[in-house]
Amino acid sequence: MRLFDPHIHMTSRTTDDYQAMRAAGIRALVEPSFWLGQPRTSPASFLDYFDSLLGWEPFRAAQHGIAHHCTLALNPKEANDPRCAAVLDELPRYLVKDQVVAVGEIGYDSMTPAEDKALAAQLQLATDHGLPALVHTPHRDKLAGLRRTLDAVRESALPMDRVLVDHLNETTVEEAKDSGCWLGFSVYPDTKMDERRMVEILRAYGPEKVLVNSAADWGRSDPLKTRAVADLMLAEGFTEDDVDRVLWRNPVAFYGLSGRLDLDVAPPDATHEGNSLARGGE
Amino acid sequence: MTHSTDAAAPSLDALRDHLDAHPDPAAREWCRQALAEAADHPGGHGPITAWELRLAEAGRRCGSRHADAARVLILHAAHAGTAALTRVYRQGTAAERRAVLLALPHLVSGPDALPLVEDALRTNDTRLIAAAVGPYAARHLDAHSWRHAVLKCLFTGVPVDAVAGLAQRAHADAELARMLTDFAAERTAADRPVPSGLYRVLALAGPETRKES
């Protein structure tokens, strides 16, 4: 079984997680840039983070035989802090990099005018750089948030079929599907979706354009949720091909829209000599 | 040095041959155009020069196996000096930083790009460390930093074959021999294997008698 986690924040995860993910069949992942829990106070803090998503984190992933790509953006929460907004001017030079496969996560947090502005600007950046966009839906006031999100996409130059709308659930899936966007579901231990609800949604709406992710980060979350969904799909009568479609081919097709997905991951030579990561920092 | 066949330092001709052997005609054509463009327009207007964009996209245009060669040749075609190399390194992905390090011996004659080598040697990214210990480091790193670079290679699992000028610089270096001996003792005390390259370097650095345990 080959699995692709299309939304996971590995910066917040340990080496044990990488090992367990590889053992569970995860061969590729996308790490969207996001809020770190502690608010940033300057664009420079974003730049170091972006550099890490293009440098150290892919190196860590490669040591476990996992292909690492990222999506870069000013996240909606910090779009509201005028000290951070200047990072929008730095984004263009980052969006040309090889491992950047989308603009994201963008979207709404509290649905403020500052968020409107950042979302519109970044949908335009995606268009300008030939990239798709990963747009999350807000945790609070979700259905209203989804509608406003879809409106923002319709008003932008980015076609709906180059947008992945994430953190969907039973209340938002139908309208999202009708819009023609790609459908993302984050499977969490206790909030958002669980694997049983996920399988029900797959049964009701089919696997077309559906992506499932763990969205694992520094909160209570589980980097093996993609595998848990795959296992439950099989137990509930879905075929191996269905599983491969949802958990491999769909994310490959969506992020492949960037023309930058490189799934041929060669671990750095040094790992053949011994595991340098475990020793390097000692 | 430029035409060395040392594994640590492929010559520009070897890189050109590698690119010319790319199986995909579209990738070969992209490389040809990117190199011509860098040679014709090394400067630029606007925030980013055209060749810097080519440098950023080299991986997706010619594949990860040929990207190092393409990037080094683009930097060379653009006659990138220390200022441009420093900008590209600071704004680059790990792959672009690696290309800058590999290009240094071909582009910078004096020691003024050493801060880039030192930056790479502070990381734990073995792709960067391996590229940092090429002929440019052999030529310009001071004795203390060079010894620590060798030790870091052994520490992080970078094969010592990556270290350019190893035999010449390690020759009869008693301080390096002491550091290696201490490192081997520490590993042995911890019941951990001593990296295979260590005794090779020790044989180069030490006096006539080899100190195998």
Ligand SMILES: [Zn+2]
């Ligand atoms: Zn997220």
